[in-house]
Amino acid sequence: MDRVFQYIDAHRAEYVELLRGLCRRPSIAAQGIGLNETAGQVEALMAEAGIHARTIPVEGGAPVVYGEVKGKSPRALLFYNHYDVQPPEPLEEWESDPFGAVIRDDRIYARGVADNKGNLVARICAVDAMLHTLGETPATARFIVEGEEEIGSVHLPRFVREHPDLVAADACIWEAGYRDIQENIVLALGVKGICYVELEATGANRDLHSSLGTIVPNPAWRLVWALSTFKDRNERILIDGFYADVLEPTDDEMAQLRRIAPLRDEAAQLRSYDLDRYLLGVSGVELLKRNLFQPTCTICGITSGYGGPGSKTVLPRRAVAKVDFRLVPNQRSEDILKKVKAHLAQHGFADIAVRALGNEEPAKTPLTADIVKVVSDAARRIYNREPLVFPTMAGTGPMHVLTGAQGIPTIGTGVGYANSNGHAPNENIRIADYIEGIKHIAMVLHLFAGGR
């Protein structure tokens, strides 16, 4: 493997430029921007690395880029990534162009560089380095790169149904992982599901003078009242039956949380957020348990009326909230959507429209799966650290549809770090993490194929 690592070090500048090039292309699924073009660029990147790549159209959605390189061993490792990114807004909070891929302090700043283009290009580069030095990869590598992850992978289920052969694998490396604030390598074995809804209250057919506040219905008030029935101030979600299917963590999982908790520097993480304490004052094992095993009800946005400087005395015509429910086993997104609608009707808010903007199911791989040992061992070798294996993560992804339902053991690893600002302004990764991440993936392929 030394030759592979030397090759990676020698091509450091080139590998950085490949990533910056991909980051310069906006690919915003929520806004339908640049998806076909970016898929084309991913296919080209793979082809140049020697991966057999093709862009597969998906009816009504963004195309999937599929890549494959046959390996020495018959074992197949699937890489799941996505080329779409979150919207860059609020633009005024970025210190450089979100699609400029500017380098400052040995970091690359760009929307999507951490989530998920950095991981994607690192994996392509790992294969590139192995093909150039070894002439082949130790195991078969497959790539599924979709373009709708940030809007709930809406068309991926159809893709999986139509192309089951492309998804077949002995294990899967999930899209992401990161170094925490103490530089611990964080690996994770599952994802939460999600039920993302947009709620809209409407009033008169136009904005009106706020002196009519005594006699004209105000949709902003309707929305506030409705939302306030969703969750109480102790963070208890009040929707009837919401917690009915929530599974408690297993004994294995709790033991793992107790192993991880002391290794994390919560105080440093809090300082980086400028916060005094976590919500409800939780910490340690309790904090991990809450974050990984409890579902959420999060207001991601509210918009109504005037939001500019100073005062405007207006009675708004509409009010919109975006709310995500992150789900844990065995909650099901369709069931939660039904319960949200029933809740609104029961509480006298049948006038509030509910639009489902995304749904995914939770998924989890057992801590005892072989791939967990492979990726952990590779991490020990590359990073000289004991990785933190999280039984699941707080984030969401289409793990259930891609590998969970097929029983393919899946683990996430990647090149982010504690201040990568995923989904937020000034998203960035450190170049050193990116280069180590390429080596880590090469080592994973090596060990996965039985290498020593």
Next chain:
Amino acid sequence: MDRVFQYIDAHRAEYVELLRGLCRRPSIAAQGIGLNETAGQVEALMAEAGIHARTIPVEGGAPVVYGEVKGKSPRALLFYNHYDVQPPEPLEEWESDPFGAVIRDDRIYARGVADNKGNLVARICAVDAMLHTLGETPATARFIVEGEEEIGSVHLPRFVREHPDLVAADACIWEAGYRDIQENIVLALGVKGICYVELEATGANRDLHSSLGTIVPNPAWRLVWALSTFKDRNERILIDGFYADVLEPTDDEMAQLRRIAPLRDEAAQLRSYDLDRYLLGVSGVELLKRNLFQPTCTICGITSGYGGPGSKTVLPRRAVAKVDFRLVPNQRSEDILKKVKAHLAQHGFADIAVRALGNEEPAKTPLTADIVKVVSDAARRIYNREPLVFPTMAGTGPMHVLTGAQGIPTIGTGVGYANSNGHAPNENIRIADYIEGIKHIAMVLHLFAGGR
């Protein structure tokens, strides 16, 4: 007066162009845009009409334009207007440039054309027509034109303190009035006060991935919970002592409401809003009583997190609400602000910042004042209709500071109509109303000086 009216008709096109010219100049107090320039234009308009005009700087604020023309009678009539306008947002809902002053269907469309530039220019034109035809005005006319009405006339109290002589008058014509949906001429004798606040909840120092929703405080939730304690779903404001100083309408005022109510076409007004019913199903006398004599708590805007198309899974770093409380006699804005702050503290929301963005006190002139008869008689002569005299209006203005505290009887009249869209997109007036409004003001000056 025939000669005056003929002159007005002959100069119809010119008077329309004067107004359009003023409307083309943005003068947005909330955003500090174009105030000095617009004051200069108002001064020039007055000077061209033969009014002695000067622009008086106001320390830290927008200048006041003062105009005066000595009349035949020693009685002085004060005109109160403002040259500032509401922000034009949301821009995408305008059918033409808010500062284009486009004419469509014999209407002028512009931000501020109804509130308040149309009334201001109509009054200047009335004086212009009288000076050109009669050589003088029947009574002394004074103009106070401020530039901060839409942000609560924050510096007008100081102006009044420093220039008491300029405000002295026997009566005052307030800035606005309108024709309702049945073309009734609406005159009004008072204003509500206001206490306008901006509430801000803050969380982490940046937007975060919404997977942290279980463990990081969400300011959008804090704000929703706080707002939901302000008012219940039956529109009862829950702030301790909020209603303590509210006066019931007098017997005279209730009698006037019973006189007005049958003359109004509520169904047509509701249709114009695309609404089925008024809030809480009120109608008739009850609706008038509620709108004119009850205070409000109105969400004018809420902004937090992502408001663009589709979904974004973000945990917002801040949430802001703009809330106006419209006040009735004898509520006081400072007292209400104190009660709002105390309410938040009592309910565990001391973390929510409260910024006062405007405060004004309610004011009212008795139905029996002489000027009420003058303006009503003038309306009967010009419009051939029995005007509807409202004991007070639901809107707000600096009536208390300008004339209320001085005991100057004050009545509002103006050129708006039911679909003028004040404070809203596509604000407009009808040109015919504007021309009749010029004649009405000329007739008011005539009758005010004892003319027949």
